[in-house]
Amino acid sequence: MSEQVIYSEKSDQPIILLGYMGCGKSTVGRHLAKQLVLPFVDLDDYLSEIHGRSVPNLFLEYGEIGFRKIEKTALDDLLASAQASVLSLGGGTPCYADNMQSVIQSTPYTFYLSPSISTLCHRLYSEKDHRPMISHLTSEDNLQEFIAKHIFERKLFYEQANHLLYIQDETPQELVDQIIKKLG
Numbered sequence: 023m024s025e026q027v028i029y030s031e032k033s034d035q036p037i038i039l040l041g042y043m044g045c046g047k048s049t050v051g052r053h054l055a056k057q058l059v060l061p062f063v064d065l066d067d068y069l070s071e072i073h074g075r076s077v078p079n080l081f082l083e084y085g086e087i088g089f090r091k092i093e094k095t096a097l098d099d100l101l102a103s104a105q106a107s108v109l110s111l112g113g114g115t116p117c118y119a120d121n122m123q124s125v126i127q128s129t130p131y132t133f134y135l136s137p138s139i140s141t142l143c144h145r146l147y148s149e150k151d152h153r154p155m156i157s158h159l160t161s162e163d164n165l166q167e168f169i170a171k172h173i174f175e176r177k178l179f180y181e182q183a184n185h186l187l188y189i190q191d192e193t194p195q196e197l198v199d200q201i202i203k204k205l206g
């Protein structure tokens with residue numbers, strides 16, 4: 023029996039990946055969905071699609087608070103149409119309004135992907151200009167300090183996930199294998 027059949031027989035609930043920007047939610051989510059033959063939704067891409075603008079442009083147009091409202095509505099819509107799928111959240115999604123509570127109530131399959139701060143910093147520095155939360159930071163040291171503080175504030179939410187994956191140098195496939203094992 024394939025992994026997809028095993029998963030779908032057990033559950034019509036989504037598998038939800040969360041964590042800080044650059045933690046690999048989208049890459050791992052895409053691989054996981056492919057392997058389980060499930061639909062994949064990346065919340066940022068979904069927002070861009072329904073609003074016809076990129077995430078940086080949504081921030082420019084509506085500001086961060088406006089973006090969080092749009093993000094919450096989209097999350098609630100996706101959770102209401104719950105089905106067997108893989109959903110990757112935005113880095114800030116779990117940390118606003120009652121989003122994390124809604125996420126936890128919708129499925130027992132929530133995974134926090136947590137690489138080290140230096141790995142995140144290394145991944146994010148070259149792409150920071152396209153990321154509204156960190157585009158103002160001018161040096162790698164500033165970025166590292168910002169990420170450390172930001173994760174300290176956010177991990178209260180992230181750590182409510184049912185499964186915590188502390189990532190070292192695993193490949194996306196190795197992480198997919200770890201997640202599949204935890205689906206039981």
Ligand code: S3P
Nearest residue numbers: 042043044066112113114154155
């Ligand atoms: C954000 C993370 C981004 C995106 C937006 C805000 C954040 O998503 O939603 O730029 O507040 O951490 P990714 O984590 O998918 O890059």
